[in-house]
Amino acid sequence: MRPRKPHGLLEKRSTVARTRVPPRGALVTLLVALAGPVLPAIAVAAPSATDKETARSLLLDGDRKFTARDFAGALASYQAADAIMKVPTTGVEVAKAQEALGQLVEARDTLLAVLREPPAAKQPAAFLRAREEAEASAASLADRIPSIHVVVSGVDASVARTVRIDGEAVPAEAVSLPRKLNPGPHRVEVSAPGFRDAALDVTVTEGQALEQQVTLVAAPSGAPRPPVPAAEEATAAPVAPDASRTSPWVYVGFGVGAAGAVAGSITGAMSLSKTSSLKDHCPGNVCPPQLSGERNTASTLATIADVSFAAGIVGAAVGVVALLTGAKHVEEKPRAVTIHPWVSFGSVGLTGGFE
Helix, strand or coil: CCCCCCHHHHHHHHHHHHHHCCCHHHHHHHHHHHHHHHCCCCCCCCHHHHHHHHHHHHHHHHHHHCCCHHHHHHHHHHHHHHHHHHHHHHHHHHHHHHHHCCCCCHHHHHHHHHCCCCCCCCCCHHHHHHHHHHHHHHHHHHHHEEEEEEEEECCCCCCEEEECCCCCCCCCCHHHEECCCCCCEEEEEEEEECCCCCEEEEEEECCCCCEEEECCCCCCCCCCCCCCCCCCCCCCCCCCCCCCEEEEEHHHHHHHHHHHHHHHHHHHHHHHHHHHHHCCCHHHCCCCCCHHHHHHHHHHHHHHHHHHHHHHHHHHHHHHHHHHHCCEECCCCCCCCCEEEEEEEEEEEEEEEEE
């Protein structure tokens, strides 16, 4: 690894540490120099004295960890300091830690972000040196970042294919072009409608331009399958039937039983009323010819009442049996049973159905 040069902000921090009490004007100049590059032309709250002291402490902590080769710890400290100050010197430190961790793509992106910030009209010499270092390092990293070019064969060019690298989908427009990656191992996955998915592990080194061939094989069924979306395919689980729904026979049986009881009660009451009114005119249960129709009606009503009660008993029995035997019926939606008794002279019945 290249020897680590002291950065400008550390030099400034050391100078501040050795000075007992800087003159008031010099202190104001120092604070403005530290905060100036992060303040736009419009009014923005400047970092407080506490923020600045915290940033200095974080930078020193990052330096100690970097020297001890704890690059992950150093990166965390540098990133925290940069989040507070957002100056070229802190940005360069973040990039150095990322580079040491092998995160070349992220390091170059950090350096380019430093360069995109317009320089202040008046800035410390340390910031100018940091910008120059960022420009040189970004150019050097561009040549060191490897790439993978996935070449898919066995599929007609008109067939859409999905390429994922490390689980991240490559945009369709860039599938056939090299993709920049950090050095190290990577997972490549390729899929296309009607073909078996392919997956392989590859490793790239610094500066390598790897061309990886991937051959897809047609699926056994031979029937094209729908295109694989960018997100993971989700298959709806079959809905298990609800075995707890009660059989309609329970409702039918008890419905018939209730209707029979109602019809029997009505016709029975009518028959008793007719019979009672005929007793005074039919001594010895013998009615004159002009009352024979009334007597027949009373008899018919009695018969209808008996039949209704019998039907009600049978219906209730069916409902009880269906309930006790646990008969089940599975439907997408329970169906309601409606039953209506009807009574007229000489006839009686039940009407109903499923809703």
